[in-house]
Amino acid sequence: MQDFINVGLLGAGTVGGGVIQVLERNAEDIAHKVGKPIKITKVFGRHPEALRKKYGEAYEYTANADDILQDPAIDIVVELLGREHPAKEVITTALSLGKNVVTANKDVIAKYGKALFDIAEEKQCDLMFEAAVAGGIPIIQPLKTSLAANKVHSLMGIVNGTTNYMLTKMSQERLDYNEVLADAQAKGYAESDPTADVGGLDAARKLVILASIAFNTPVALKDVQVEGIEKISLRDIEYAEELGYAIKLLAIAKTDPEHGISVSVHPTMLPKSHPLAGVSDVYNAIFVTADAVGDTMFMGLGAGRYPTASAVCGDIMDVARNMQHHENGRIRCTCYKEKQLCPLENVLTPCYIRMHVKDKSGALAAIAAAFGAQNVSLRNVIQKAKVNDEAEVVVITHTVSEANLQMALQVLQVLPVVSDVCTVIRVEDGSLE
Amino acid sequence: MQDFINVGLLGAGTVGGGVIQVLERNAEDIAHKVGKPIKITKVFGRHPEALRKKYGEAYEYTANADDILQDPAIDIVVELLGREHPAKEVITTALSLGKNVVTANKDVIAKYGKALFDIAEEKQCDLMFEAAVAGGIPIIQPLKTSLAANKVHSLMGIVNGTTNYMLTKMSQERLDYNEVLADAQAKGYAESDPTADVGGLDAARKLVILASIAFNTPVALKDVQVEGIEKISLRDIEYAEELGYAIKLLAIAKTDPEHGISVSVHPTMLPKSHPLAGVSDVYNAIFVTADAVGDTMFMGLGAGRYPTASAVCGDIMDVARNMQHHENGRIRCTCYKEKQLCPLENVLTPCYIRMHVKDKSGALAAIAAAFGAQNVSLRNVIQKAKVNDEAEVVVITHTVSEANLQMALQVLQVLPVVSDVCTVIRVEDGSLE
Numbered sequence: 001m002q003d004f005i006n007v008g009l010l011g012a013g014t015v016g017g018g019v020i021q022v023l024e025r026n027a028e029d030i031a032h033k034v035g036k037p038i039k040i041t042k043v044f045g046r047h048p049e050a051l052r053k054k055y056g057e058a059y060e061y062t063a064n065a066d067d068i069l070q071d072p073a074i075d076i077v078v079e080l081l082g083r084e085h086p087a088k089e090v091i092t093t094a095l096s097l098g099k100n101v102v103t104a105n106k107d108v109i110a111k112y113g114k115a116l117f118d119i120a121e122e123k124q125c126d127l128m129f130e131a132a133v134a135g136g137i138p139i140i141q142p143l144k145t146s147l148a149a150n151k152v153h154s155l156m157g158i159v160n161g162t163t164n165y166m167l168t169k170m171s172q173e174r175l176d177y178n179e180v181l182a183d184a185q186a187k188g189y190a191e192s193d194p195t196a197d198v199g200g201l202d203a204a205r206k207l208v209i210l211a212s213i214a215f216n217t218p219v220a221l222k223d224v225q226v227e228g229i230e231k232i233s234l235r236d237i238e239y240a241e242e243l244g245y246a247i248k249l250l251a252i253a254k255t256d257p258e259h260g261i262s263v264s265v266h267p268t269m270l271p272k273s274h275p276l277a278g279v280s281d282v283y284n285a286i287f288v289t290a291d292a293v294g295d296t297m298f299m300g301l302g303a304g305r306y307p308t309a310s311a312v313c314g315d316i317m318d319v320a321r322n323m324q325h326h327e328n329g330r331i332r333c334t335c336y337k338e339k340q341l342c343p344l345e346n347v348l349t350p351c352y353i354r355m356h357v358k359d360k361s362g363a364l365a366a367i368a369a370a371f372g373a374q375n376v377s378l379r380n381v382i383q384k385a386k387v388n389d390e391a392e393v394v395v396i397t398h399t400v401s402e403a404n405l406q407m408a409l410q411v412l413q414v415l416p417v418v419s420d421v422c423t424v425i426r427v428e429d430g431s432l433e
Numbered sequence: 434m435q436d437f438i439n440v441g442l443l444g445a446g447t448v449g450g451g452v453i454q455v456l457e458r459n460a461e462d463i464a465h466k467v468g469k470p471i472k473i474t475k476v477f478g479r480h481p482e483a484l485r486k487k488y489g490e491a492y493e494y495t496a497n498a499d500d501i502l503q504d505p506a507i508d509i510v511v512e513l514l515g516r517e518h519p520a521k522e523v524i525t526t527a528l529s530l531g532k533n534v535v536t537a538n539k540d541v542i543a544k545y546g547k548a549l550f551d552i553a554e555e556k557q558c559d560l561m562f563e564a565a566v567a568g569g570i571p572i573i574q575p576l577k578t579s580l581a582a583n584k585v586h587s588l589m590g591i592v593n594g595t596t597n598y599m600l601t602k603m604s605q606e607r608l609d610y611n612e613v614l615a616d617a618q619a620k621g622y623a624e625s626d627p628t629a630d631v632g633g634l635d636a637a638r639k640l641v642i643l644a645s646i647a648f649n650t651p652v653a654l655k656d657v658q659v660e661g662i663e664k665i666s667l668r669d670i671e672y673a674e675e676l677g678y679a680i681k682l683l684a685i686a687k688t689d690p691e692h693g694i695s696v697s698v699h700p701t702m703l704p705k706s707h708p709l710a711g712v713s714d715v716y717n718a719i720f721v722t723a724d725a726v727g728d729t730m731f732m733g734l735g736a737g738r739y740p741t742a743s744a745v746c747g748d749i750m751d752v753a754r755n756m757q758h759h760e761n762g763r764i765r766c767t768c769y770k771e772k773q774l775c776p777l778e779n780v781l782t783p784c785y786i787r788m789h790v791k792d793k794s795g796a797l798a799a800i801a802a803a804f805g806a807q808n809v810s811l812r813n814v815i816q817k818a819k820v821n822d823e824a825e826v827v828v829i830t831h832t833v834s835e836a837n838l839q840m841a842l843q844v845l846q847v848l849p850v851v852s853d854v855c856t857v858i859r860v861e862d863g864s865l866e
Contacts, residue, residue: 022582022725029649032769033581130579136726138571138579145578146563146571148466149455149746216462275732278711292455292743293569293733299708300729310725313582327758336465 002075004037005320008068009059010044010090011080012051015104015131018309019078020055023316030313034320040078042068069093076319078312079103088112095119095127100328102315104131104308110208114218117333124329126322128315133206134159134284136307137300138314143213143288144331150290152214154254156268156428159206161282161302162190162197163229163249167237167267168280171246176234189282199228200249200265207251210286211263215255217339225264225344232267236354236423239394243352243380245269246277247425260340262347269352269396269427345403350379350427352396355412356420359391363417367393370415374408376400390419396427435508437470438753441501442492443477443523444513445484448537448564451742452511453488456749463746467753473511475501502526509752511745512536521545528552528560533761535748537564537741543641547651550766557762559755561748566639567592567717569740570733571747576646576721577764583723585647587687589701589861592639594715594735595623595630596662596682600670600700601713604679609667622715632661633682633698640684643719644696648688650772658697658777665700669787669856672827676785676813678702679710680858693773695780702785702829702860778836783812783860785829788845789853792824796850800826803848807841809833823852829860 007023009016023030023038031037040059045051048061060067068074069090077094079101081087088108094101096119103109108116109129120127130140134157143152158164166180175183181198184190196202204224211219229249240247250268255261270277275297279285284302289295301307322328357363364383371378380396397405405424412418440456442449456463456471464470473492478484481494493500501507502523510527512534514520521541527534529552536542541549542562553560563573567590576585591597598620599613608616614631617623629635637657644652662682673680683701688694703710708730712718717735722728734740755761790796797816804811813829830838838857845851 018725025724026582026584029584030582032649033577033767035765137729138575141579142571142575144466145751146574146747147743148750149459149463150743151459151462216465275711278708290743291458292451292739292746294737294740296570296731296733298729298731301727304727306725307727310580310583310723313725314579317581318578321763322760325758325760325763327755327760327763330754330758330760332468334466 002073004039005034005076005323006074007038007040007076007078007316008042008044008071008074009040009078009080010065010068011082012043012045012055013080014305015308015312016080017054018305019080019312022306022309022313030317034317035324036320038316038320042071042074044068065090069097074099075323076100076102076316078316079105080312081105084108084111091116092119095123095125098123098125100126100319100323102128102312102319104129104312106132106205106209110205110221113209113212114333114335121329121332126319126328126330128319130315131308131311133209134286135300135302135304136310137284137286137298137302139210139286139298140213142298144334147288147290147293150292152255152288152290154252154289155210155214155286156276157207157210157251157286158248158276158279158284159251159286159302160197160203160249161284162194164279164284165189165282166198167229167232167247167249170234171237171241174234177230177232198230200226203249203251203265207253207263207265210251211253211261213334214253214288215261215339216334217261217337218335219263223263223341225266227266229267231423233423236425239354239382240269240352242382243396244272245427246272248276250276250428252428256342259342259346262342267425269425271429345401347402348399350397350399350429351405352394352425352427353421354392354394354423355418356387356390356422357393358417358419359386359389360417363391364393366415366417367412370411371397371408374404374411376404376408435506437472438467438509438756439507440471440473440509440511440749441475441477441504441507442473442511442513443498443501444515445476445478445488446513447738448741448745449513450487451738452513452745455739455742455746463750467750468757469753471749471753475504475507477501498523502530507532508756509533509535509749511749512538513745514538517541517544524549525552528556528558531556531558533559533752533756535561535745535752537562537745539565539638539642543638543654546642546645547766547768554762554765559752559761559763561752563748564741564744566642567719568733568735568737569743570717570719570731570735572643572719572731573646575731577767580721580723580726583725585688585721585723587685587722588643588647588719589709590640590643590684590719591681591709591712591717592684592719592735593630593636593682594717595627597712597717598622598715600662600665600680600682603667604670604674607667610663610665631663633659636682636684636698640686640696640698643684644686644694646767647686647721648694648772649767650694650770651768652696656696656774658699660699662700664856666856669858672787672815673702673785675815676829677705678860679705681709683709683861685861689775692775692779695775697780700858702858704862778834780835781832783830783832783862784838785827785858785860786854787825787827787856788851789820789823789855790826791850791852792819792822793850796824797826799848799850800845803844804830804841807837807844809837809841
């Protein structure tokens with residue numbers, strides 16, 4: 001048995017480099033807390049020589065993953081390759097060979113989590129992934145441990161820093177969508193192809209992981225209703241503020257005892273007083289409502305070299321502690337149920353709708369009637385001065401089922417007085433007492 | 434070996450009752466997550482018959498703690514008696530007999546934590562106390578696990594719900610101190626003798642626990658500079674808002690590489706944009722700044738039957754998981770260092786000072802000169818209309834050492850133009866980038 005915990009690192013890019021630095025910088029404290037030193041011995045990367053120049057002679061570098069996976073001396077495999085392949089194969093092999101795995105890979109965990117946990121359980125290994133959701137924010141572990149005695153009612157998260165930065169900037173600097181997107185790209189917050197961020201897919205992957213843990217049931221990406229922020233205009237943000245709301249891209253998981261669980265990612269209007277409404281810039285936060293604890297929120301940086309390394313290293317230490325006590329596999333897969341999904345048409349929320357209408361008498365009455373016919377009652381109505389010869393009408397409905405909402409929208413679209421239904425945004429009044 | 438985890442409960446009041454209910458209500462899920470059912474078998478209380486009426490025949494009730502402590506079948510002793518004695522003796526006995534202990538007792542942990550952990554380590558037992566600080570908010574575990582790879586720079590907490598409720602109410606409803614205290618007492622948020630809450634002692638005990646874990650060094654109650662909210666008037670809150678700040682009672686732990694660690698509880702002016710400034714009513718929050726994770730915040734209900742039970746039950750489940758793997762004592766005492774305390778005179782913060790001055794020409798100049806003579810430079814100065822024939826002057830200094838501040842205050846107090854120095858409040862500009 002080695003007198004240190006032997007870590008093999010696959011992927012020494014932004015996050016991997018951060019992990020190397022944190023483990024070096026805080027080595028003494030980490031050894032104290034774990035009871036043994038933790039050492040990275042081998043680092044995998046496509047360009048070993050470049051890595052050697054960067055991180056020095058303390059590590060062995062290889063361009064062949066098997067040098068790590070097949071090395072019997074390595075206790076923990078840290079997978080930071082990103083993307084689905086070969087990360088999934090690397091994790092599978094490591095677990096099959098009885099190695100503990102720490103990963104930051106949301107794509108792999110969201111898609112193959114259950115299958116990988118089956119191997120981990122069979123091999124009595126740890127599979128940890130705190131960094132896969134919301135970077136440095138402790139949320140996976142708290143859900144699995146400190147909050148484990150609770151029945152989670154709902155979970156709402158700002159889990160994509162790029163879109164939160166963009167929406168914050170739109171509202172603070174009164175800029176329109178395309179301006180803030182360009183700015184986010186210039187700052188490196190958004191990729192040249194920003195689709196996965198602004199379209200909500202990145203948030204959806206994280207939600208799949210969070211919901212599976214919160215509700216103890218497998219959730220698949222296809223189950224998530226995904227809607228991005230592309231259609232959010234400055235006008236919507238201004239109306240929201242006028243009505244006392246902020247617009248955030250939220251990943252929402254709810255459970256309805258009668259209809260089952262629902263998972264969705266969409267722009268959401270939140271009361272300004274809600275704790276999530278104050279989470280700005282690239283910060284992430286997860287707001288959890290459960291039967292015993294009530295409302296609780298976890299906030300921090302959802303990405304970046306060191307915050308993500310913080311989560312990865314925390315997991316490595318937890319695995320190392322388990323190794324000290326030969327109790328790897330201590331926390332098993334938490335998906336031991338098969339809960340049904342709430343049919344979309346039964347999902348209930350209030351809704352904000354902005355539309356352009358012909359500016360003639362009776363227009364508003366016709367619109368109100370169209371809503372009424374679908375049992376959609378209105379909570380707020382704003383009619384503003386003309387926008388190129390048309391009136392702009394904004395309504396917020398009372399709580400409405402998706403089914404009724406869609407019918408109402410269809411009717412509106414064909415209503416002669418309505419020339420355009422510009423935006424539809426769900427409203428969350430939050431569960432904060 | 435029993436086919437369930439056998440829990441003995443000492444104290445079946447507000448929190449104990451909540452623990453009984455949560456373990457009953459979520460029994461099936463808890464068993465799934467832990468791998469074994471968790472059952473309370475014996476309950477200690479001064480009035481067994483009253484408890485039997487309340488919680489039914491499922492449990493055995495006793496007025497003799499030894500019936501639980503000396504019962505070899507009991508795996509986990511849950512101490513919810515509150516206060517220092519006999520809670521400390523109960524925990525000591527339980528650990529000495531090799532039983533795992535879960536407690537919500539901040540007084541005992543703050544004062545005897547280290548000694549109790551020595552017994553726990555010798556006996557290879559768990560000693561867990563998530564509920565001792567900030568009720569249902571997961572903060573002890575995240576500091577010991579998910580964030581364990583970090584060097585913590587500072588920790589600022591709203592850890593007393595009573596005072597946060599009072600300060601929120603003062604600012605939202607423009608009420609003065611005595612009015613909100615009476616209201617808090619009427620609502621049951623404040624005790625008839627509110628000293629421990631409003632005086633900051635309750636927060637100081639929690640800070641002792643948080644700082645010891647964050648800095649891995651023993652911290653004693655006597656090390657904490659404690660100042661309550663008794664002197665905060667509505668005028669201070671109004672000035673704070675005028676200057677863009679909120680006033681919160683913060684428990685603050687900082688580490689200065691040169692001078693050591695400082696721990697203090699005092700009313701603090703926080704920029705309105707700081708996440709802690711938005712934490713209102715009885716909510717608690719802990720804001721942690723560390724080298725890797727950066728800024729992160731944990732928010733939730735810091736007291737109450739179910740939130741506290743959530744933390745206690747989470748700990749019970751963690752102990753139960755360790756038992757499954759015969760690895761209790763997995764997380765040891767985290768105080769493995771002896772860090773020096775920063776001498777008070779070296780503690781640095783900006784400072785808000787409100788004073789009444791004789792309304793004559795040159796008064797302000799004299800005051801500015803008095804500050805200048807002690808190398809205290811001023812960031813903001815407000816002079817308002819007369820208050821019964823005197824002018825009210827408010828200043829915010831730049832960062833100043835406690836030593837210089839105290840000297841400046843002494844000079845001010847004897848300055849002929851100054852008739853009264855009303856309030857002195859530290860200012861935190863927060864470390865949020």
